[in-house]
Amino acid sequence: MGLVIETYSRLADEYNDPQNLDSCWGAVAGYSLSLVTIEDRHKVVVDVGCGVGKELAHLASLHSPDVQFIGIEPATNMRKKAIERAAKYPNAQVLDGRFENLPLESESVDYLYSILAFHWTADPDKSVSELKRVLKPTGEMDLTFIGRHNGQEFIKTTTPVFFKYMTPAMMIRAASLRKQLTVEAARDLFGKVFGARGLTVTESYHTYQDTLERHWSWWVRIEGQLVDIPQTIREECNQAVKTAIAALETDAGIPYTVHLLHVKLRSYGTSE
Amino acid sequence: MDMQRQIARILTEKLNLKVPQVDTELIDTGILDSMGLIELLVHLEKEFGITISIEELEVDNFRSIVKIEEFVCGKSSTSARTGG
Numbered sequence: 001m002g003l004v005i006e007t008y009s010r011l012a013d014e015y016n017d018p019q020n021l022d023s024c025w026g027a028v029a030g031y032s033l034s035l036v037t038i039e040d041r042h043k044v045v046v047d048v049g050c051g052v053g054k055e056l057a058h059l060a061s062l063h064s065p066d067v068q069f070i071g072i073e074p075a076t077n078m079r080k081k082a083i084e085r086a087a088k089y090p091n092a093q094v095l096d097g098r099f100e101n102l103p104l105e106s107e108s109v110d111y112l113y114s115i116l117a118f119h120w121t122a123d124p125d126k127s128v129s130e131l132k133r134v135l136k137p138t139g140e141m142d143l144t145f146i147g148r149h150n151g152q153e154f155i156k157t158t159t160p161v162f163f164k165y166m167t168p169a170m171m172i173r174a175a176s177l178r179k180q181l182t183v184e185a186a187r188d189l190f191g192k193v194f195g196a197r198g199l200t201v202t203e204s205y206h207t208y209q210d211t212l213e214r215h216w217s218w219w220v221r222i223e224g225q226l227v228d229i230p231q232t233i234r235e236e237c238n239q240a241v242k243t244a245i246a247a248l249e250t251d252a253g254i255p256y257t258v259h260l261l262h263v264k265l266r267s268y269g270t271s272e
Numbered sequence: 273m274d275m276q277r278q279i280a281r282i283l284t285e286k287l288n289l290k291v292p293q294v295d296t297e298l299i300d301t302g303i304l305d306s307m308g309l310i311e312l313l314v315h316l317e318k319e320f321g322i323t324i325s326i327e328e329l330e331v332d333n334f335r336s337i338v339k340i341e342e343f344v345c346g347k348s349s350t351s352a353r354t355g356g
Binding site for chain 2: 148155156157159160162163167168169171172173174175176180
């Protein structure tokens with residue numbers, strides 16, 4: 001199991017914590033969910049990286065039982081929670097899998113969505129090929145994931161701190177866990193597999209102001225886990241990072257800007 | 273094109289960074305982040321024909337365009353000596 005999947009598996013219990021749902025990530029997940037467009041013609045709907053299954057269960061509750069919902073989640077503890085949640089809906093199931101290896105038949109999916117997960121893929125090219133393989137030729141898709149310019153306020157202020165505690169090799173290994181693409185790179189990546197017809201890749205920026213404590217609670221839980229620092233200096237580094245983030249405070253709060261990419265695939269001639 | 277201008281061009285055109293001077297501090301100012309460092313290494317390897325092992329990197333090698341130039345020159349002369 002990779003470090004990212006392991007970390008998320010460990011965090012399963014805290015994921016629905018109100019503090020997490022109310023954070024900037026809860027808000028971006030809500031915005032992403034609003035982009036999900038399930039039409040009457042969609043009979044097989046897939047959520048890749050469904051986490052604890054919140055969105056999957058919500059959508060299954062809104063649609064008729066003849067629409068089959070399949071959640072896919074690689075982190076064991078997250079998946080267990082998603083399975084429990086989906087159990088209420090006879091038309092929903094949750095499977096073990098990941099973008100790079102989807103446990104689905106070829107050309108079997110009418111609509112596929114994913115909320116804030118694609119940036120964790122270990123192999124973007126293989127993942128896009130898998131998406132193409134499982135979607136029907138008329139299949140449609142909405143993926144949202146963070147882009148290259150995500151969290152610039154925090155990055156600018158914390159990078160010099162990390163360089164004091166980590167070697168460039170450690171920094172590079174931590175940064176390599178995530179594939180943060182520019183909108184142009186995402187267009188190339190998806191365009192070379194899906195072609196231009198019906199495909200749009202757009203970017204948006206969402207700035208959230210929050211208190212130090214509330215930003216810190218998600219930061220240390222997720223980002224902090226991925227930073228490979230010896231235990232002996234971890235506390236000192238955390239404190240220095242916290243001080244750097246605190247210095248961003250204005251009257252409105254501490255800003256964090258999410259750079260969100262949206263890959264939208266529509267079957268030609270069926271909508272918009 | 274001299275090496276400093278070539279490095280400046282990578283930083284501005286490929287990485288979209290604003291670097292006013294060859295001695296502008298890149299790390300302490302937060303201009304170069306860890307993803308930027310990865311992108312920079314890829315371009316340095318490609319443009320200067322050098323091979324960089326991440327384990328050998330020192331943060332001081334990337335503090336400015338001048339420092340990056342010294343690093344690339346050191347790599348080039350090592351490559352020439354070892355024939356690789």
